[in-house]
Amino acid sequence: xxxxxxxxxxxxxxxxxxxxxxxxxxxxxxxxxxxxxxxxxxxxxxxxxxxxxxxxxxxxxxxxxxxxxxxxxxxxxxxxxxxxxxxxxxxxxxxxxxxxxxxxxxxxxxxxxxxxxxxxxxxxxxxxxxxxxxxxxxxxxxxxxxxxxxxxxxxxxxxxxxxxxxxxxxxxxxxxxxxxxxxxxxxxxxxxxxxxxxxxxxxxxxxxxxxxxxxxxxxxxxxxxxxxxxxxxxxxxxxxxxxxx
Amino acid sequence: xxxxxxxxxxxxxxxxxxxxxxxxxxxxxxxxxxxxxxxxxxxxxxxxxxxxxxxxxxxxxxxxxxxxxxxxxxxxxxxxxxxxxxxxxxxxxxxxxxxxxxxxxxxxxxxxxxxxxxxxxxxxxxxxxxxxxxxxxxxxxxxxxxxxxxxxxxxxxxxxxxxxxxxxxxxxxxxxxxxxxxxxxxxxxxxxxxxxxxxxxxxxxxxxxxxxxxxxxxxxxxxxxxxxxxxxxxxxxxxxxx
Ligand SMILES: Nc1ncnc2c1ncn2[C@@H]1O[C@H](COP(=O)(O)OP(=O)(O)OP(=O)(O)O)[C@@H](O)[C@H]1O
Ligand SMILES: [Mg+2]
Numbered sequence: 001x002x003x004x005x006x007x008x009x010x011x012x013x014x015x016x017x018x019x020x021x022x023x024x025x026x027x028x029x030x031x032x033x034x035x036x037x038x039x040x041x042x043x044x045x046x047x048x049x050x051x052x053x054x055x056x057x058x059x060x061x062x063x064x065x066x067x068x069x070x071x072x073x074x075x076x077x078x079x080x081x082x083x084x085x086x087x088x089x090x091x092x093x094x095x096x097x098x099x100x101x102x103x104x105x106x107x108x109x110x111x112x113x114x115x116x117x118x119x120x121x122x123x124x125x126x127x128x129x130x131x132x133x134x135x136x137x138x139x140x141x142x143x144x145x146x147x148x149x150x151x152x153x154x155x156x157x158x159x160x161x162x163x164x165x166x167x168x169x170x171x172x173x174x175x176x177x178x179x180x181x182x183x184x185x186x187x188x189x190x191x192x193x194x195x196x197x198x199x200x201x202x203x204x205x206x207x208x209x210x211x212x213x214x215x216x217x218x219x220x221x222x223x224x225x226x227x228x229x230x231x232x233x234x235x236x237x238x239x240x241x242x243x244x245x
Numbered sequence: 246x247x248x249x250x251x252x253x254x255x256x257x258x259x260x261x262x263x264x265x266x267x268x269x270x271x272x273x274x275x276x277x278x279x280x281x282x283x284x285x286x287x288x289x290x291x292x293x294x295x296x297x298x299x300x301x302x303x304x305x306x307x308x309x310x311x312x313x314x315x316x317x318x319x320x321x322x323x324x325x326x327x328x329x330x331x332x333x334x335x336x337x338x339x340x341x342x343x344x345x346x347x348x349x350x351x352x353x354x355x356x357x358x359x360x361x362x363x364x365x366x367x368x369x370x371x372x373x374x375x376x377x378x379x380x381x382x383x384x385x386x387x388x389x390x391x392x393x394x395x396x397x398x399x400x401x402x403x404x405x406x407x408x409x410x411x412x413x414x415x416x417x418x419x420x421x422x423x424x425x426x427x428x429x430x431x432x433x434x435x436x437x438x439x440x441x442x443x444x445x446x447x448x449x450x451x452x453x454x455x456x457x458x459x460x461x462x463x464x465x466x467x468x469x470x471x472x473x474x475x476x477x478x479x480x481x482x483x484x485x486x487x
Binding site: 050053055056074075078079081082083085087089090091092093094095096099103104106107108109133135136137151152155 | 366367368371388389391392393395396437440441443444445446447448449450451455456
């Protein structure tokens with residue numbers, strides 16, 4: 001049988017200052033699936049995403065495409081799993097857009113033509129061609145978000161994890177960004193407070209609260225459960241509450 | 246000139262500055278020559294002169310402060326002096342000459358560097374430095390500095406604004422609040438650094454700094470820089486003393 005895209009077995013993690021952030025997480029994500037992770041502030045969503053490519057390591061097992069996440073596989077894992085951070089300022093750390101997008105491919109020691117091709121393709125996918133020479137800090141927030149996505153796409157990962165992909169975007173930018181997400185063939189894990197987005201994109205949703213998985217299930221069913229949602233400081237998305245479309 | 250390869254521009258700039266600072270202060274003709282060449286370059290590059298002047302002026306106070314002390318310190322033939330109590334303040338001829346030298350050389354050198362930075366994008370400059378064997382770590386540090394200096398100052402502005410909108414206390418306690426804010430700023434920057442590092446790791450960073458190869462130097466670029474250096478050398482010779 002084909003191994004799942006992501007397999008997490010009893011994962012626990014505390015930050016160095018002793019804050020316990022994740023407790024006994026068990027999770028499976030099939031290949032090609034789009035999974036939503038919802039939960040209140042401080043639930044541990046961001047922390048969980050960081051474990052997917054091994055930049056944070058907890059107790060327990062994380063497996064990606066059948067590979068154990070450990071030092072030995074680190075390089076392969078980083079190429080398999082792309083992480084789009086919540087704050088694009090963290091993701092864009094070089095002076096120009098080109099260098100930011102080329103950073104990943106460069107680290108993989110691809111030849112120059114290959115790097116150029118990847119940068120071009122990634123920027124085209126997010127509608128940012130022609131921005132190569134621009135300074136990253138002079139872009140608008142929405143543009144920064146798109147370039148952040150491009151920096152990950154340049155590595156052509158099998159799995160992409162998004163942390164709050166739609167936060168701080170105006171309605172149009174948000175819709176555009178969602179359309180870019182939808183067009184991606186990769187396995188996607190999306191951690192967000194934007195429940196409409198989850199409803200739109202994710203077939204399966206995980207409810208994370210207080211560092212544990214409270215429940216998981218079919219998105220409509222889970223997000224439509226008013227009692228469950230309100231218990232975890234969430235709300236039933238309007239489009240669900242107003243009845244079936 | 247904007248499109249000239251950053252590497253040759255860097256080299257040319259360093260050579261010109263070296264020629265300037267090693268010219269004897271008495272060679273007025275040489276300095277005039279340098280100034281004319283720089284002005285010609287400025288015209289060719291179409292950089293607004295005000296821009297360069299402003300940058301040059303920004304550095305001048307420091308230079309002047311140091312240079313202004315020289316006439317008094319240097320011993321030699323006294324031109325005029327002020328006696329005050331037991332102290333005598335004397336301006337010497339040698340001292341004045343030194344002052345003039347430092348002043349002219351530094352303004353011309355700064356002009357040179359200002360011209361370089363005005364016609365070269367910062368990222369190109371960094372890459373130029375890097376291919377000139379400047380240590381990669383230094384280049385990377387500078388690049389982070391360039392990228393995050395703005396965020397850093399934005400952070401500071403935001404905190405100052407937040408403070409101003411809340412504090413009604415007398416100025417006496419300002420210092421303590423300011424100290425606390427600086428501490429916060431440090432913590433914020435530190436955590437930002439941590440997240441950036443994670444983002445770098447996520448894209449395969451493993452501690453080695455990989456940089457792309459460089460295209461070959463164009464003949465036109467080399468010719469231009471060579472020409473500029475040659476002009477400077479000629480101006481220096483014109484001053485009479487080598
Ligand atoms: N660098 C850190 N050091 C110590 N504790 C941290 C750190 N980052 C997060 N935490 C703590 O870990 C817990 C989980 O944080 P996390 O950022 O994963 O939550 P989240 O679900 O992403 O929240 P949000 O929706 O607000 O982004 C929180 O209690 C938080 O205070
Ligand atoms: Mg988060």
